[in-house]
Amino acid sequence: MRRSTSTTSSKSASAPPRPLSGTRATAVIAAAGSGSRLGAGGPKALVPIGGRPLVAWSLDAVRRAQAIDAIVVAAPPAHVDELRELAGDDVAVVPGGASRSESVARALAAAAGEFAVVHDAARPLASPELFDGIVAALAEDPGVAGLVAAAPVIDTIKRCRGEELEVVETPDRSEFWAIQTPQAFRADALRAALDVPTERLATATDDASLVEAAGGRVRVYPVAEPNPKLTRPVDRFLIEALLRERETLTR
Ligand code: CTP
Ligand code: MG
Numbered sequence: 001m002r003r004s005t006s007t008t009s010s011k012s013a014s015a016p017p018r019p020l021s022g023t024r025a026t027a028v029i030a031a032a033g034s035g036s037r038l039g040a041g042g043p044k045a046l047v048p049i050g051g052r053p054l055v056a057w058s059l060d061a062v063r064r065a066q067a068i069d070a071i072v073v074a075a076p077p078a079h080v081d082e083l084r085e086l087a088g089d090d091v092a093v094v095p096g097g098a099s100r101s102e103s104v105a106r107a108l109a110a111a112a113g114e115f116a117v118v119h120d121a122a123r124p125l126a127s128p129e130l131f132d133g134i135v136a137a138l139a140e141d142p143g144v145a146g147l148v149a150a151a152p153v154i155d156t157i158k159r160c161r162g163e164e165l166e167v168v169e170t171p172d173r174s175e176f177w178a179i180q181t182p183q184a185f186r187a188d189a190l191r192a193a194l195d196v197p198t199e200r201l202a203t204a205t206d207d208a209s210l211v212e213a214a215g216g217r218v219r220v221y222p223v224a225e226p227n228p229k230l231t232r233p234v235d236r237f238l239i240e241a242l243l244r245e246r247e248t249l250t251r
Contacts (some may be wrong), residue, residue: 025135025184026070026111027062031055031083031121032096032103034076037232043076044230045083045121050243054230057124057243059087065131068117072110074103099202101210105194108187115139116187118207122229123181125242134184134221145189145216148208149223150177177220180227183208189216 035044045055055073062068074096075083084093092110096103104118115135119126130149138147153176159169183206193210194201204210208218230239 024069024113025067025115025117025131026072026113026187027065027068027131027182028104028107028111028116028118029055029058029062029071029073029121030096030100030103030107030118030181031058032074032076033100033122038230038235039233043079045076046079046086047230049124049230049236050240050247053086054124055083055121056086058119058121058126059091061126061128062117062119062131064128065135066128067115067132067135070111070113072107073121074107097201098198099204101194101201101204101207102198104207105201108191108194111187114187115184116190117182117184118190119182120229122231123227124230124239125225125227125246126180126182127225130223130225130227131182134182137221138184138186141219143217144219145193146183146185146208146211146218147221148183148206148218149180149227150220151180151223151227152176153178177222179206179208179220180223180229181206184221185211189214 031045033044038044040047046053062071072092072094073083073087075093077095080093080095087093094106094110097106108116115138117131117135134147134149153173157171157173157176158167160166161168189211190207193214193216212218226242228235228239230236
């Protein structure tokens with residue numbers, strides 16, 4: 001999807017990812033959260049990061065991804081018009097729900113195409129190449145319902161119990177992955193997985209877990225580039241530094 005809009009910068013001239021003929025994917029951007037942990041006094045998707053609203057970075061990336069041919073954004077219900085203005089006419093904006101997965105389900109209802117790629121607006125470093133790569137990998141593996149972007153866990157993981165947090169197990173770290181977005185799915189599998197009561201949607205911390213619970217196979221798509229999530233105020237420092245570094249490298 002390549003268009004010139006107010007949120008697309010001059011960097012679209014950089015090396016194009018490999019073409020994906022016949023692949024049709026809709027990007028579903030979850031941007032309806034309130035950002036309570038960030039505490040910016042307004043919805044996180046609209047908080048200025050690196051000089052532009054947070055969600056603008058993800059919109060840029062999916063616009064430049066060749067595998068993406070449609071974009072749907074779940075917006076905070078009170079900010080739908082603002083998001084429409086910011087995103088432009090080629091983006092569908094729907095009011096989000098009370099939980100993240102409910103927002104995704106609402107946006108997915110407005111999505112067409114064989115594949116749906118869900119992405120959190122809170123991860124502004126995800127690149128067009130990452131979107132293209134994960135869709136290509138999904139298209140190449142008909143046996144899986146979804147692929148999730150992920151990085152190897154760096155810290156040692158321990159399972160603890162009770163109020164005293166007694167350690168009961170130190171599992172083999174090499175089996176653990178820190179899961180991110182984008183997460184790419186066969187759209188019908190994601191639709192079926194999200195067709196559960198809203199209370200169940202509210203317990204899910206990602207979409208793949210619902211697909212797994214519905215019996216779908218999910219694989220990790222390893223991501224080497226930093227793809228941090230803006231959650232707490234301190235995250236802003238790293239994210240803005242990385243965005244600055246990327247701008248410098250691609251200028
Ligand atoms: N999200 C959403 N709809 C919701 C809740 C979250 O679309 N009802 C989106 C957020 O906008 C964000 C992504 O899901 O892009 C990941 O959620 P998170 O980082 O938890 O963002 P918030 O829910 O906004 O933050 P907090 O939990 O601190 O309130
Ligand atoms: Mg949240």
